[in-house]
Every structure is written in structure tokens, then in C-alpha cells.
Amino acid sequence: MFAADDDVGHAESEAMSHKQTPSARASTDQPDLETDPAATTDSEDAHSRRSEDYTNPNYQRTVQYADFIVEECKPPDETFDASDIGQWAVGNLRALQTDGLIEAVGERTHTWGTGDTSIINVYRINPAVFSDAQDIVKERSAYLPCGHSGFKNLNGDTYVCGYDHCTEQYSREDVSLK
Numbered sequence: 001m002f003a004a005d006d007d008v009g010h011a012e013s014e015a016m017s018h019k020q021t022p023s024a025r026a027s028t029d030q031p032d033l034e035t036d037p038a039a040t041t042d043s044e045d046a047h048s049r050r051s052e053d054y055t056n057p058n059y060q061r062t063v064q065y066a067d068f069i070v071e072e073c074k075p076p077d078e079t080f081d082a083s084d085i086g087q088w089a090v091g092n093l094r095a096l097q098t099d100g101l102i103e104a105v106g107e108r109t110h111t112w113g114t115g116d117t118s119i120i121n122v123y124r125i126n127p128a129v130f131s132d133a134q135d136i137v138k139e140r141s142a143y144l145p146c147g148h149s150g151f152k153n154l155n156g157d158t159y160v161c162g163y164d165h166c167t168e169q170y171s172r173e174d175v176s177l178k
Helices: 013-016 022-026 042-053 057-064 066-072 087-098 126-138
Strands: 102-111 116-124 151-153 158-161 169-170
Touching: 057 066, 057 126, 066 087, 066 126, 087 102, 087 116, 116 126
Parallel strands: none
Antiparallel strands: 102 116, 151 158, 158 169
8 A cells, every 4th residue: 555645636525526526526415606606616626626726746646757757657456666667667666666756665676688686675566646647648738749748859840749658749830839
């Protein structure tokens, strides 16, 4: 079990309440938006929750590594290690482990393509972190055709994706800052 479950993004119980199906929401007691001035809509609640989440350092780390978490880490019901991703990911995994977003649940010996052998950790990701990262990627504005949002300007007219494992380059016309 993750020691930081209540510190990561939001508690699982709150996460579940935001993922109700429309029929489940309809059967709950919802405030009357026309007669109750203090009532808020689901989207206002979600906006408020996200604003509060940004003050949480673990949620900020989830935002920072959202692409890595969604594209490289396995779902919470599976374990994974650096060999599943690549040696380039070791630093990212250490950062996520240090912040309690992933947990080392074991270790094993691995021989890399270079012939180097090392003992590597086997990880499991915190379910709330994985869910938050999926939501972040789904809801954000992706500025680049590859779907990532961070980028670097190489020379004024050429941009490269800022995600560590993406090598795509784009012209100024390809970058959408809408």
C-alpha cells in the first residue's frame, strides 16, 4: 500500500466520486442550481479540485511526468521495471519513487543491451497517480502534433518535442498555441 495515497493528487475515494457514470450521478441528491446559490456544477467542482491539487507537490510531479506515466508505466494492477521502458528512464523512475508516486515492490537482475548487468527495482504505480496522469493528458491542450505539450525552440523556426522519449521536430506552423 502506498504511504502517500492521501497526498497524491487526491484520495481514491474522491477520485471515485468524480468518475461516477451519468446514471449514478442522476440517482444521487444533486443540489438545485436554480434555487441554491451555493450550489456548483460538476465542472466547477473539478476546476476547484484541480486548483487545489496544484498546491500539492506530488500532484505537480504527476503533471510534470504525465506523459511518462501514461506512455511508459504499466497500469496499477501490473508491475514493471526499467527494462520494460529502457535505460533512459532510470532517472524518471527514481524521481517518481522518491516522491512516493511509484513504489518499489521487489528487485531483479537485468543485463542491458550494452552488456552491463545491474540489479533493478520492480515498481508498481499508485492508482491515484495513474488516474490523475491519464486525466491530465486527456484534458490538456497538446501544442504539438505528437500529442505532447512541452517543446523547445531549437533555432527560431524549428521546435523539438520536450518529452524525453519523443524526437519529433516541427516547424513554427506546426505548433498550435491556441
